[in-house]
Amino acid sequence: MTTWTQTLRRRITRRAAADAAATQPDGEQLRGAEASTVEIEPNDPILAFLQSAPGPVELETLELDSPAVRDLREAGVALVVPLISSGELIGTLNLGPRLSEQGYSTDDRRLLDSLAAQAAPALRVAQLVREQEAEARERQKIEQELQVAQLIQQHFLPTTLPQPPGWSIEAHYRPARAVGGDFYDVVERPDGRIAFAIGDVTDKGVPAAMVMAATRSLLRSAGREDLSPGGVLAQVNDLLHGDIPSRMFVTCLYGILDPRNGELRFANAGHNLPFLQTDDGADELRATGMPLGLMPGMSYIEVEHTLVAGQLLLLHSDGVTEAHAPDREMFGTPRLHDLVAAGSDKRGGMLGKVLTELERFTGMGWEQEDDITLLSLRWEREAAASTLAERTFPSLRGIEREAMAWVAEAVVASDLEPARAENLKTAVAEAVMNAVEHGNGGDEALPVEVRVEQRADELVVAITDRGGGRTIPITETPDIEAKLRGDQTPRGWGLFLIQSLVDAVRESSDESRHTVELVLRTDGGEPR
Protein backbone atom coordinates (compact mmCIF):
# COMPACT_ATOMS: atom_id res chain seq x y z
CA MET A 1 0.00 0.00 0.00
CA THR A 2 2.87 2.35 0.73
CA THR A 3 4.01 2.20 -2.86
CA TRP A 4 0.66 3.31 -4.13
CA THR A 5 0.04 6.12 -1.71
CA GLN A 6 3.55 7.47 -2.01
CA THR A 7 3.67 7.45 -5.73
CA LEU A 8 0.06 8.47 -6.27
CA ARG A 9 0.78 11.63 -4.36
CA ARG A 10 3.05 12.55 -7.19
CA ARG A 11 0.66 12.44 -10.07
CA ILE A 12 -2.08 10.70 -11.96
CA THR A 13 -2.09 11.29 -15.64
CA ARG A 14 -5.36 12.60 -16.98
CA ARG A 15 -6.46 12.36 -20.50
CA ALA A 16 -8.57 14.28 -22.88
CA ALA A 17 -12.23 13.39 -22.45
CA ALA A 18 -13.56 10.31 -24.19
CA ASP A 19 -10.16 8.73 -24.32
CA ALA A 20 -9.53 6.03 -21.80
CA ALA A 21 -6.16 5.86 -20.18
CA ALA A 22 -4.60 3.77 -17.52
CA THR A 23 -2.13 5.45 -15.22
CA GLN A 24 0.75 3.98 -13.38
CA PRO A 25 1.72 5.16 -9.97
CA ASP A 26 4.95 6.64 -11.28
CA GLY A 27 2.87 8.83 -13.52
CA GLU A 28 3.99 7.53 -16.85
CA GLN A 29 1.30 6.96 -19.39
CA LEU A 30 0.89 3.59 -20.96
CA ARG A 31 0.08 5.16 -24.29
CA GLY A 32 -1.08 8.38 -25.94
CA ALA A 33 -0.20 12.00 -25.49
CA GLU A 34 -1.72 15.33 -24.50
CA ALA A 35 -1.88 14.30 -20.91
CA SER A 36 -1.90 16.49 -17.87
CA THR A 37 -1.70 15.30 -14.32
CA VAL A 38 -3.88 15.28 -11.26
CA GLU A 39 -2.09 15.34 -7.94
CA ILE A 40 -3.69 13.16 -5.30
CA GLU A 41 -2.56 13.73 -1.72
CA PRO A 42 -1.95 10.55 0.28
CA ASN A 43 -4.63 11.56 2.78
CA ASP A 44 -7.31 12.25 0.12
CA PRO A 45 -10.46 10.33 1.07
CA ILE A 46 -10.82 9.04 -2.51
CA LEU A 47 -8.01 6.60 -1.89
CA ALA A 48 -9.81 4.89 0.97
CA PHE A 49 -13.01 4.96 -1.05
CA LEU A 50 -11.45 3.36 -4.15
CA GLN A 51 -9.64 0.79 -2.02
CA SER A 52 -12.98 -0.59 -0.82
CA ALA A 53 -15.13 0.23 -3.87
CA PRO A 54 -16.88 -2.87 -5.28
CA GLY A 55 -16.22 -1.81 -8.90
CA PRO A 56 -16.00 1.21 -11.27
CA VAL A 57 -16.95 4.50 -9.62
CA GLU A 58 -19.12 7.13 -11.37
CA LEU A 59 -17.61 10.50 -10.46
CA GLU A 60 -20.71 12.52 -11.28
CA THR A 61 -22.76 10.94 -8.52
CA LEU A 62 -19.91 10.55 -6.05
CA GLU A 63 -20.48 12.56 -2.92
CA LEU A 64 -17.11 12.86 -1.33
CA ASP A 65 -15.27 15.90 0.02
CA SER A 66 -12.15 15.22 -2.01
CA PRO A 67 -9.92 17.66 -3.93
CA ALA A 68 -8.92 14.80 -6.18
CA VAL A 69 -12.51 14.10 -7.21
CA ARG A 70 -12.90 17.75 -8.11
CA ASP A 71 -9.67 17.75 -10.11
CA LEU A 72 -10.56 14.52 -11.90
CA ARG A 73 -13.98 15.90 -12.86
CA GLU A 74 -12.33 19.04 -14.20
CA ALA A 75 -10.00 16.86 -16.23
CA GLY A 76 -13.07 15.30 -17.87
CA VAL A 77 -12.95 11.95 -16.10
CA ALA A 78 -16.37 10.34 -15.76
CA LEU A 79 -15.57 6.86 -14.50
CA VAL A 80 -12.71 5.66 -12.28
CA VAL A 81 -11.95 1.94 -12.30
CA PRO A 82 -9.80 0.97 -9.27
CA LEU A 83 -6.98 -1.45 -9.98
CA ILE A 84 -6.56 -3.71 -6.95
CA SER A 85 -3.83 -6.29 -6.60
CA SER A 86 -3.48 -8.47 -3.49
CA GLY A 87 -5.92 -6.18 -1.73
CA GLU A 88 -3.88 -3.06 -2.48
CA LEU A 89 -4.93 -0.14 -4.63
CA ILE A 90 -2.10 0.10 -7.13
CA GLY A 91 -3.59 2.38 -9.79
CA THR A 92 -6.76 3.53 -11.51
CA LEU A 93 -8.18 3.38 -14.98
CA ASN A 94 -9.71 6.79 -15.68
CA LEU A 95 -12.30 7.11 -18.40
CA GLY A 96 -14.02 10.10 -19.92
CA PRO A 97 -17.70 10.06 -20.94
CA ARG A 98 -18.79 7.56 -23.57
CA LEU A 99 -18.58 8.80 -27.15
CA SER A 100 -22.27 7.92 -27.62
CA GLU A 101 -23.03 10.46 -24.89
CA GLN A 102 -24.93 7.77 -23.04
CA GLY A 103 -23.91 6.66 -19.58
CA TYR A 104 -21.82 3.52 -18.97
CA SER A 105 -24.13 0.47 -19.01
CA THR A 106 -24.09 -2.42 -16.56
CA ASP A 107 -22.42 -4.52 -19.23
CA ASP A 108 -19.77 -1.84 -19.72
CA ARG A 109 -19.10 -1.81 -16.01
CA ARG A 110 -18.92 -5.60 -15.82
CA LEU A 111 -16.45 -5.62 -18.74
CA LEU A 112 -14.33 -2.89 -17.13
CA ASP A 113 -14.43 -4.70 -13.81
CA SER A 114 -13.11 -7.91 -15.28
CA LEU A 115 -10.52 -5.94 -17.33
CA ALA A 116 -9.35 -4.27 -14.10
CA ALA A 117 -9.15 -7.63 -12.32
CA GLN A 118 -6.77 -8.90 -15.03
CA ALA A 119 -4.86 -5.68 -15.60
CA ALA A 120 -4.11 -5.01 -11.93
CA PRO A 121 -1.75 -7.98 -11.31
CA ALA A 122 0.02 -7.33 -14.61
CA LEU A 123 0.49 -3.68 -13.70
CA ARG A 124 1.76 -4.68 -10.27
CA VAL A 125 4.35 -6.99 -11.83
CA ALA A 126 5.46 -4.20 -14.14
CA GLN A 127 5.76 -1.86 -11.17
CA LEU A 128 7.87 -4.36 -9.23
CA VAL A 129 10.17 -4.94 -12.21
CA ARG A 130 10.68 -1.22 -12.55
CA GLU A 131 11.42 -0.82 -8.86
CA GLN A 132 13.94 -3.63 -8.97
CA GLU A 133 15.64 -2.18 -12.02
CA ALA A 134 15.95 1.18 -10.32
CA GLU A 135 17.40 -0.47 -7.23
CA ALA A 136 19.88 -2.46 -9.31
CA ARG A 137 20.99 0.71 -11.10
CA GLU A 138 21.51 2.43 -7.77
CA ARG A 139 23.47 -0.51 -6.40
CA GLN A 140 25.67 -0.63 -9.50
CA LYS A 141 26.37 3.09 -9.20
CA ILE A 142 27.43 2.71 -5.57
CA GLU A 143 29.57 -0.29 -6.45
CA GLN A 144 31.34 1.67 -9.22
CA GLU A 145 31.98 4.56 -6.87
CA LEU A 146 33.48 2.18 -4.34
CA GLN A 147 35.77 0.77 -6.98
CA VAL A 148 36.95 4.23 -8.00
CA ALA A 149 37.59 5.15 -4.36
CA GLN A 150 39.52 1.94 -3.80
CA LEU A 151 41.63 2.49 -6.92
CA ILE A 152 42.55 6.01 -5.88
CA GLN A 153 43.35 4.86 -2.38
CA GLN A 154 45.51 1.95 -3.47
CA HIS A 155 47.38 4.04 -5.99
CA PHE A 156 48.52 6.45 -3.30
CA LEU A 157 49.71 3.89 -0.77
CA PRO A 158 53.35 2.80 -0.93
CA THR A 159 54.01 -0.57 -2.57
CA THR A 160 57.33 -1.10 -0.79
CA LEU A 161 58.67 0.33 2.44
CA PRO A 162 62.29 1.31 3.07
CA GLN A 163 64.11 -1.08 5.40
CA PRO A 164 67.10 0.65 6.99
CA PRO A 165 69.77 -1.74 8.34
CA GLY A 166 68.71 -3.21 11.67
CA TRP A 167 65.12 -1.97 11.31
CA SER A 168 61.90 -3.61 10.30
CA ILE A 169 59.22 -1.28 8.99
CA GLU A 170 55.84 -2.80 8.27
CA ALA A 171 52.36 -1.62 7.49
CA HIS A 172 48.90 -3.10 7.24
CA TYR A 173 46.00 -1.39 5.52
CA ARG A 174 42.55 -2.86 5.13
CA PRO A 175 39.83 -0.68 3.64
CA ALA A 176 36.29 -0.78 4.95
CA ARG A 177 33.68 -1.68 2.31
CA ALA A 178 32.69 1.94 2.00
CA VAL A 179 36.40 2.97 1.87
CA GLY A 180 37.36 5.48 4.52
CA GLY A 181 40.16 7.95 3.90
CA ASP A 182 43.06 6.28 5.70
CA PHE A 183 46.58 6.59 4.35
CA TYR A 184 50.17 6.04 5.36
CA ASP A 185 53.54 6.70 3.79
CA VAL A 186 57.16 5.90 4.54
CA VAL A 187 59.97 7.53 2.56
CA GLU A 188 63.73 7.36 2.87
CA ARG A 189 65.13 10.87 2.68
CA PRO A 190 68.38 11.65 0.86
CA ASP A 191 70.16 12.04 4.22
CA GLY A 192 69.23 8.48 5.20
CA ARG A 193 66.54 9.49 7.67
CA ILE A 194 63.06 8.00 7.39
CA ALA A 195 59.99 10.22 7.02
CA PHE A 196 56.69 8.59 7.88
CA ALA A 197 53.07 9.65 7.99
CA ILE A 198 49.74 8.15 8.93
CA GLY A 199 46.43 9.91 8.47
CA ASP A 200 42.70 9.71 8.18
CA VAL A 201 40.35 11.85 6.12
CA THR A 202 36.89 12.40 7.56
CA ASP A 203 34.14 11.14 5.25
CA LYS A 204 34.15 8.10 3.03
CA GLY A 205 34.09 7.06 -0.61
CA VAL A 206 35.37 9.01 -3.58
CA PRO A 207 35.52 12.45 -1.89
CA ALA A 208 37.61 11.05 0.97
CA ALA A 209 39.87 9.19 -1.46
CA MET A 210 40.47 12.38 -3.47
CA VAL A 211 41.41 14.36 -0.36
CA MET A 212 43.58 11.48 0.82
CA ALA A 213 45.44 11.49 -2.50
CA ALA A 214 45.95 15.26 -2.38
CA THR A 215 47.16 15.16 1.22
CA ARG A 216 49.61 12.35 0.55
CA SER A 217 51.08 14.24 -2.42
CA LEU A 218 51.33 17.50 -0.46
CA LEU A 219 53.06 15.68 2.42
CA ARG A 220 55.60 14.16 0.04
CA SER A 221 56.26 17.47 -1.61
CA ALA A 222 56.62 19.32 1.71
CA GLY A 223 58.83 16.49 2.97
CA ARG A 224 61.28 17.13 0.13
CA GLU A 225 61.75 20.71 1.25
CA ASP A 226 63.79 19.65 4.24
CA LEU A 227 61.20 20.98 6.70
CA SER A 228 60.82 19.70 10.24
CA PRO A 229 57.70 17.58 10.97
CA GLY A 230 55.85 20.59 12.41
CA GLY A 231 56.82 22.63 9.35
CA VAL A 232 55.54 19.93 7.00
CA LEU A 233 52.16 19.77 8.77
CA ALA A 234 51.84 23.58 8.90
CA GLN A 235 52.55 23.87 5.18
CA VAL A 236 50.17 21.08 4.19
CA ASN A 237 47.48 22.53 6.47
CA ASP A 238 47.69 25.90 4.73
CA LEU A 239 47.62 24.30 1.28
CA LEU A 240 44.67 22.07 2.11
CA HIS A 241 42.65 24.78 3.81
CA GLY A 242 40.27 26.33 1.33
CA ASP A 243 40.83 23.53 -1.13
CA ILE A 244 38.86 20.83 0.63
CA PRO A 245 35.11 20.88 1.37
CA SER A 246 34.34 22.74 4.59
CA ARG A 247 32.94 19.70 6.37
CA MET A 248 36.10 17.67 5.71
CA PHE A 249 39.42 17.60 7.51
CA VAL A 250 42.41 15.32 7.83
CA THR A 251 44.07 13.96 10.93
CA CYS A 252 47.74 13.21 10.42
CA LEU A 253 50.83 12.29 12.36
CA TYR A 254 54.14 13.04 10.64
CA GLY A 255 57.54 12.01 11.92
CA ILE A 256 61.19 11.82 10.95
CA LEU A 257 63.31 9.02 12.33
CA ASP A 258 67.08 8.62 12.13
CA PRO A 259 67.58 4.85 11.95
CA ARG A 260 71.27 5.20 12.81
CA ASN A 261 70.72 6.58 16.30
CA GLY A 262 66.98 6.17 16.95
CA GLU A 263 66.31 9.92 17.10
CA LEU A 264 62.64 10.56 16.49
CA ARG A 265 60.94 13.88 15.97
CA PHE A 266 57.25 14.10 15.21
CA ALA A 267 54.24 16.40 15.17
CA ASN A 268 50.57 15.57 15.28
CA ALA A 269 47.53 17.08 13.59
CA GLY A 270 44.79 15.54 15.68
CA HIS A 271 45.64 11.91 14.90
CA ASN A 272 45.61 8.96 17.28
CA LEU A 273 48.73 8.95 19.45
CA PRO A 274 51.48 6.45 18.68
CA PHE A 275 52.58 3.77 21.13
CA LEU A 276 56.19 3.09 22.02
CA GLN A 277 56.96 -0.37 23.26
CA THR A 278 59.54 -0.11 26.07
CA ASP A 279 61.29 -2.54 28.38
CA ASP A 280 58.63 -2.19 31.04
CA GLY A 281 55.47 -1.80 28.98
CA ALA A 282 54.27 0.81 26.51
CA ASP A 283 54.07 4.60 26.46
CA GLU A 284 51.71 6.77 24.51
CA LEU A 285 53.83 9.50 22.92
CA ARG A 286 51.78 12.64 23.33
CA ALA A 287 51.62 15.47 20.81
CA THR A 288 48.57 17.49 19.90
CA GLY A 289 47.54 19.87 17.16
CA MET A 290 44.60 20.88 14.99
CA PRO A 291 43.61 18.50 12.17
CA LEU A 292 44.71 19.60 8.70
CA GLY A 293 42.43 21.74 6.55
CA LEU A 294 40.28 23.26 9.29
CA MET A 295 41.98 26.58 9.92
CA PRO A 296 44.91 28.30 8.25
CA GLY A 297 48.04 29.48 10.03
CA MET A 298 48.25 26.62 12.53
CA SER A 299 51.55 25.68 14.13
CA TYR A 300 52.38 22.19 15.33
CA ILE A 301 54.38 21.35 18.42
CA GLU A 302 57.22 18.92 17.79
CA VAL A 303 58.01 16.13 20.18
CA GLU A 304 61.41 14.47 20.35
CA HIS A 305 62.20 11.03 21.60
CA THR A 306 65.16 8.73 21.20
CA LEU A 307 64.43 5.08 20.60
CA VAL A 308 66.88 2.39 21.62
CA ALA A 309 67.48 -0.91 19.86
CA GLY A 310 64.75 -3.41 20.66
CA GLN A 311 61.97 -0.81 20.79
CA LEU A 312 58.97 -0.55 18.51
CA LEU A 313 56.82 2.38 17.53
CA LEU A 314 53.24 1.56 16.54
CA LEU A 315 50.96 3.98 14.72
CA HIS A 316 47.32 3.28 14.06
CA SER A 317 44.07 4.71 12.75
CA ASP A 318 40.81 4.89 14.67
CA GLY A 319 39.44 1.98 12.63
CA VAL A 320 41.39 -0.18 15.08
CA THR A 321 40.43 1.38 18.41
CA GLU A 322 36.83 2.14 17.40
CA ALA A 323 36.02 -1.35 16.13
CA HIS A 324 33.03 -2.87 17.92
CA ALA A 325 32.32 -6.31 19.31
CA PRO A 326 28.91 -7.87 18.59
CA ASP A 327 27.72 -6.54 21.97
CA ARG A 328 28.73 -2.99 20.85
CA GLU A 329 31.71 -2.85 23.21
CA MET A 330 34.54 -0.83 21.66
CA PHE A 331 38.07 -2.21 21.14
CA GLY A 332 39.46 0.94 22.72
CA THR A 333 42.87 2.48 23.25
CA PRO A 334 43.67 0.70 26.57
CA ARG A 335 43.36 -2.68 24.86
CA LEU A 336 45.81 -1.61 22.13
CA HIS A 337 48.14 -0.21 24.81
CA ASP A 338 48.16 -3.57 26.60
CA LEU A 339 48.90 -5.45 23.39
CA VAL A 340 51.88 -3.23 22.64
CA ALA A 341 53.07 -3.48 26.25
CA ALA A 342 52.97 -7.29 26.13
CA GLY A 343 55.27 -7.07 23.11
CA SER A 344 56.06 -9.50 20.36
CA ASP A 345 59.40 -10.96 19.42
CA LYS A 346 58.68 -12.08 15.94
CA ARG A 347 59.48 -9.95 12.95
CA GLY A 348 56.18 -8.41 11.86
CA GLY A 349 54.70 -9.99 14.96
CA MET A 350 53.14 -6.87 16.41
CA LEU A 351 50.85 -6.19 13.44
CA GLY A 352 49.83 -9.82 13.29
CA LYS A 353 49.15 -9.82 17.00
CA VAL A 354 46.96 -6.71 16.90
CA LEU A 355 45.02 -7.99 13.89
CA THR A 356 44.44 -11.41 15.44
CA GLU A 357 43.19 -9.82 18.65
CA LEU A 358 40.98 -7.46 16.66
CA GLU A 359 39.46 -10.37 14.76
CA ARG A 360 38.87 -12.30 17.96
CA PHE A 361 37.24 -9.23 19.54
CA THR A 362 34.92 -8.33 16.68
CA GLY A 363 33.90 -11.93 16.05
CA MET A 364 33.08 -13.83 12.89
CA GLY A 365 31.27 -12.12 10.06
CA TRP A 366 32.21 -8.65 11.26
CA GLU A 367 31.33 -5.92 8.78
CA GLN A 368 34.40 -3.66 9.17
CA GLU A 369 33.14 -0.16 10.05
CA ASP A 370 36.13 1.93 9.04
CA ASP A 371 39.51 1.59 7.31
CA ILE A 372 42.14 -0.08 9.44
CA THR A 373 45.72 1.11 9.20
CA LEU A 374 48.69 0.02 11.27
CA LEU A 375 52.30 1.08 10.81
CA SER A 376 55.13 -0.30 12.91
CA LEU A 377 58.78 0.74 13.03
CA ARG A 378 60.88 -1.71 14.99
CA TRP A 379 64.55 -1.27 15.76
CA GLU A 380 65.56 -4.88 15.86
CA ARG A 381 69.24 -4.54 16.59
CA GLU A 382 71.94 -1.93 16.71
CA ALA A 383 73.46 -1.75 13.27
CA ALA A 384 76.98 -2.71 14.15
CA ALA A 385 79.02 -0.16 12.24
CA SER A 386 82.65 -0.96 11.89
CA THR A 387 85.04 1.40 10.22
CA LEU A 388 87.13 -0.55 7.74
CA ALA A 389 89.39 2.32 6.77
CA GLU A 390 89.64 6.09 7.05
CA ARG A 391 91.90 8.56 5.27
CA THR A 392 92.15 12.21 4.39
CA PHE A 393 93.12 13.34 0.91
CA PRO A 394 94.27 16.79 -0.21
CA SER A 395 92.13 18.66 -2.73
CA LEU A 396 94.42 18.04 -5.69
CA ARG A 397 93.46 17.58 -9.31
CA GLY A 398 93.54 13.90 -10.15
CA ILE A 399 93.50 12.84 -6.47
CA GLU A 400 90.31 10.87 -7.19
CA ARG A 401 92.34 8.06 -8.74
CA GLU A 402 94.42 7.71 -5.60
CA ALA A 403 91.28 7.72 -3.43
CA MET A 404 89.69 5.16 -5.73
CA ALA A 405 92.65 2.79 -5.52
CA TRP A 406 92.74 3.21 -1.74
CA VAL A 407 89.02 2.38 -1.39
CA ALA A 408 89.45 -0.65 -3.67
CA GLU A 409 92.13 -1.89 -1.27
CA ALA A 410 89.94 -1.18 1.77
CA VAL A 411 87.00 -3.23 0.49
CA VAL A 412 88.97 -6.28 -0.65
CA ALA A 413 87.88 -8.21 2.46
CA SER A 414 84.22 -7.41 1.72
CA ASP A 415 84.43 -9.85 -1.15
CA LEU A 416 82.36 -7.78 -3.60
CA GLU A 417 81.62 -9.17 -7.03
CA PRO A 418 84.29 -7.78 -9.39
CA ALA A 419 81.74 -5.79 -11.41
CA ARG A 420 80.27 -4.21 -8.27
CA ALA A 421 83.73 -3.38 -6.98
CA GLU A 422 84.51 -1.65 -10.31
CA ASN A 423 81.23 0.28 -10.11
CA LEU A 424 82.03 1.40 -6.57
CA LYS A 425 85.51 2.55 -7.64
CA THR A 426 84.11 4.73 -10.42
CA ALA A 427 81.42 6.15 -8.09
CA VAL A 428 84.09 6.95 -5.48
CA ALA A 429 86.25 8.68 -8.10
CA GLU A 430 83.33 10.83 -9.23
CA ALA A 431 82.27 11.71 -5.66
CA VAL A 432 85.83 12.63 -4.69
CA MET A 433 86.15 14.79 -7.84
CA ASN A 434 82.96 16.60 -6.83
CA ALA A 435 84.27 17.06 -3.29
CA VAL A 436 87.53 18.55 -4.57
CA GLU A 437 86.04 20.78 -7.27
CA HIS A 438 82.67 21.81 -5.86
CA GLY A 439 82.82 21.16 -2.10
CA ASN A 440 86.32 22.46 -1.49
CA GLY A 441 86.44 24.74 -4.52
CA GLY A 442 89.81 23.28 -5.56
CA ASP A 443 91.48 24.74 -2.45
CA GLU A 444 94.42 22.38 -1.90
CA ALA A 445 94.50 23.17 1.81
CA LEU A 446 91.00 21.75 2.36
CA PRO A 447 90.78 18.04 3.09
CA VAL A 448 88.51 15.40 1.61
CA GLU A 449 87.80 12.73 4.23
CA VAL A 450 86.99 9.25 3.02
CA ARG A 451 85.67 6.60 5.41
CA VAL A 452 84.77 3.02 4.55
CA GLU A 453 82.27 1.38 6.91
CA GLN A 454 80.43 -1.89 7.15
CA ARG A 455 76.99 -1.22 8.71
CA ALA A 456 74.82 -4.28 9.12
CA ASP A 457 73.88 -5.16 5.54
CA GLU A 458 75.57 -2.20 3.91
CA LEU A 459 79.02 -1.31 2.77
CA VAL A 460 79.25 2.47 2.95
CA VAL A 461 81.88 4.84 1.58
CA ALA A 462 81.39 8.28 3.14
CA ILE A 463 83.10 11.22 1.43
CA THR A 464 83.15 14.48 3.36
CA ASP A 465 84.24 17.88 2.09
CA ARG A 466 84.12 21.37 3.58
CA GLY A 467 81.27 22.64 1.46
CA GLY A 468 78.71 22.91 4.25
CA GLY A 469 75.11 23.80 3.52
CA ARG A 470 75.37 22.37 0.02
CA THR A 471 72.94 19.83 -1.34
CA ILE A 472 73.24 17.68 -4.42
CA PRO A 473 70.79 18.80 -7.08
CA ILE A 474 68.20 16.22 -8.13
CA THR A 475 69.77 14.21 -10.92
CA GLU A 476 68.03 13.69 -14.18
CA THR A 477 69.21 11.19 -16.74
CA PRO A 478 71.44 13.17 -19.13
CA ASP A 479 69.91 13.68 -22.55
CA ILE A 480 72.59 12.30 -24.85
CA GLU A 481 70.67 13.27 -28.02
CA ALA A 482 70.60 16.91 -26.91
CA LYS A 483 74.31 16.74 -26.09
CA LEU A 484 75.15 15.28 -29.50
CA ARG A 485 73.06 17.95 -31.23
CA GLY A 486 75.06 20.55 -29.32
CA ASP A 487 71.94 21.79 -27.49
CA GLN A 488 73.45 20.86 -24.14
CA THR A 489 76.96 20.79 -22.72
CA PRO A 490 78.69 17.44 -23.28
CA ARG A 491 79.52 17.43 -19.55
CA GLY A 492 77.24 16.63 -16.59
CA TRP A 493 77.65 12.86 -16.22
CA GLY A 494 79.14 12.70 -12.72
CA LEU A 495 76.07 12.56 -10.47
CA PHE A 496 74.26 10.34 -12.92
CA LEU A 497 77.14 7.87 -12.86
CA ILE A 498 77.33 7.89 -9.07
CA GLN A 499 73.64 7.18 -8.72
CA SER A 500 73.64 4.54 -11.42
CA LEU A 501 76.60 2.61 -10.06
CA VAL A 502 75.74 2.11 -6.37
CA ASP A 503 72.60 0.88 -4.61
CA ALA A 504 71.89 4.12 -2.76
CA VAL A 505 73.35 7.58 -2.40
CA ARG A 506 72.72 9.53 0.80
CA GLU A 507 73.85 13.00 1.63
CA SER A 508 73.90 15.13 4.72
CA SER A 509 75.42 18.47 5.57
CA ASP A 510 75.90 20.88 8.41
CA GLU A 511 77.20 24.43 8.28
CA SER A 512 80.76 23.50 7.45
CA ARG A 513 80.79 19.97 6.09
CA HIS A 514 79.00 18.04 3.40
CA THR A 515 78.95 14.25 3.25
CA VAL A 516 77.94 11.90 0.47
CA GLU A 517 77.49 8.25 1.35
CA LEU A 518 77.81 5.64 -1.38
CA VAL A 519 75.97 2.51 -0.32
CA LEU A 520 76.30 -1.04 -1.59
CA ARG A 521 73.98 -3.60 -0.05
CA THR A 522 75.82 -6.71 1.05
CA ASP A 523 72.82 -8.87 1.99
CA GLY A 524 72.21 -9.82 -1.61
CA GLY A 525 69.12 -7.63 -1.86
CA GLU A 526 68.48 -5.51 -4.91
CA PRO A 527 72.02 -4.97 -6.22
CA ARG A 528 72.49 -2.88 -9.30
Added chain:
Amino acid sequence: MTDRFNAAPRAEAGTVIIDLIGVLDGDSAASLTEAYMVAAPEADRILLNFEPMTFMNSSGIALVVEILARARVEGRAVHAVGLSDHYRHIFEITRLSDFMTIHDDMATAVA
Protein backbone atom coordinates in the same frame (compact mmCIF):
# COMPACT_ATOMS: atom_id res chain seq x y z
CA MET B 1 99.35 10.98 -11.58
CA THR B 2 102.21 9.91 -13.76
CA ASP B 3 99.74 8.25 -16.09
CA ARG B 4 99.59 11.06 -18.68
CA PHE B 5 97.18 10.75 -21.55
CA ASN B 6 98.17 10.45 -25.15
CA ALA B 7 95.92 10.05 -28.17
CA ALA B 8 97.83 8.64 -31.10
CA PRO B 9 96.27 8.34 -34.55
CA ARG B 10 97.48 5.64 -36.91
CA ALA B 11 96.21 3.71 -39.92
CA GLU B 12 95.94 -0.06 -40.04
CA ALA B 13 94.43 -2.21 -42.76
CA GLY B 14 92.73 0.84 -44.22
CA THR B 15 91.14 1.89 -40.91
CA VAL B 16 92.04 5.09 -39.06
CA ILE B 17 92.61 4.20 -35.42
CA ILE B 18 93.09 6.53 -32.46
CA ASP B 19 94.79 4.78 -29.56
CA LEU B 20 93.70 6.25 -26.23
CA ILE B 21 96.66 5.74 -23.95
CA GLY B 22 96.56 6.30 -20.18
CA VAL B 23 94.02 8.35 -18.23
CA LEU B 24 91.09 9.84 -20.15
CA ASP B 25 89.88 12.78 -18.07
CA GLY B 26 89.45 16.55 -18.32
CA ASP B 27 93.16 16.98 -19.01
CA SER B 28 92.95 14.85 -22.14
CA ALA B 29 90.93 17.34 -24.18
CA ALA B 30 93.72 18.93 -26.22
CA SER B 31 95.44 15.68 -27.10
CA LEU B 32 92.23 13.91 -28.10
CA THR B 33 90.96 16.81 -30.18
CA GLU B 34 94.27 17.09 -31.99
CA ALA B 35 94.35 13.36 -32.75
CA TYR B 36 90.83 13.57 -34.15
CA MET B 37 91.71 16.60 -36.32
CA VAL B 38 94.64 14.70 -37.77
CA ALA B 39 92.74 11.45 -38.27
CA ALA B 40 89.39 12.72 -39.48
CA PRO B 41 90.30 13.94 -43.01
CA GLU B 42 91.76 10.50 -43.71
CA ALA B 43 88.57 8.46 -43.33
CA ASP B 44 84.79 8.38 -42.93
CA ARG B 45 85.19 5.89 -40.15
CA ILE B 46 87.20 6.50 -36.99
CA LEU B 47 88.01 3.69 -34.57
CA LEU B 48 88.68 4.66 -30.96
CA ASN B 49 90.88 2.06 -29.29
CA PHE B 50 90.25 1.99 -25.52
CA GLU B 51 92.58 -0.96 -24.95
CA PRO B 52 95.51 1.09 -23.64
CA MET B 53 93.23 3.35 -21.53
CA THR B 54 93.80 2.89 -17.77
CA PHE B 55 91.05 5.11 -16.39
CA MET B 56 88.17 7.25 -17.58
CA ASN B 57 85.99 9.58 -15.54
CA SER B 58 82.90 11.65 -16.33
CA SER B 59 85.05 14.38 -17.91
CA GLY B 60 86.49 11.71 -20.20
CA ILE B 61 82.95 10.65 -21.13
CA ALA B 62 82.23 14.29 -22.00
CA LEU B 63 85.23 14.27 -24.39
CA VAL B 64 83.93 11.15 -26.12
CA VAL B 65 80.53 12.85 -26.46
CA GLU B 66 82.28 15.86 -28.05
CA ILE B 67 84.07 13.65 -30.57
CA LEU B 68 80.78 11.89 -31.40
CA ALA B 69 78.97 15.21 -31.85
CA ARG B 70 81.68 16.51 -34.14
CA ALA B 71 81.76 13.29 -36.20
CA ARG B 72 77.98 13.42 -36.60
CA VAL B 73 78.13 16.91 -38.05
CA GLU B 74 80.86 15.81 -40.44
CA GLY B 75 79.02 12.60 -41.37
CA ARG B 76 81.67 10.28 -39.98
CA ALA B 77 81.03 7.05 -38.10
CA VAL B 78 82.77 6.41 -34.79
CA HIS B 79 83.57 2.88 -33.69
CA ALA B 80 85.07 1.63 -30.44
CA VAL B 81 87.17 -1.36 -29.44
CA GLY B 82 89.04 -2.55 -26.39
CA LEU B 83 86.50 -1.55 -23.74
CA SER B 84 86.65 -3.46 -20.47
CA ASP B 85 83.40 -4.95 -19.16
CA HIS B 86 83.14 -2.08 -16.69
CA TYR B 87 83.49 0.68 -19.28
CA ARG B 88 81.24 -1.17 -21.66
CA HIS B 89 78.64 -1.11 -18.85
CA ILE B 90 79.19 2.61 -18.44
CA PHE B 91 78.82 3.15 -22.21
CA GLU B 92 75.50 1.31 -21.95
CA ILE B 93 74.03 3.23 -19.02
CA THR B 94 75.12 6.54 -20.53
CA ARG B 95 73.72 5.34 -23.90
CA LEU B 96 77.00 6.18 -25.67
CA SER B 97 76.73 2.63 -27.05
CA ASP B 98 73.58 3.67 -28.96
CA PHE B 99 75.62 6.11 -31.02
CA MET B 100 78.79 4.19 -31.75
CA THR B 101 79.51 0.65 -32.88
CA ILE B 102 81.35 -1.27 -30.21
CA HIS B 103 83.57 -4.17 -31.32
CA ASP B 104 84.77 -7.05 -29.22
CA ASP B 105 88.27 -7.17 -30.66
CA MET B 106 90.59 -5.42 -33.08
CA ALA B 107 90.24 -8.10 -35.77
CA THR B 108 86.50 -7.48 -36.19
CA ALA B 109 86.96 -3.75 -35.70
CA VAL B 110 89.23 -3.31 -38.69
CA ALA B 111 87.48 -5.89 -40.84
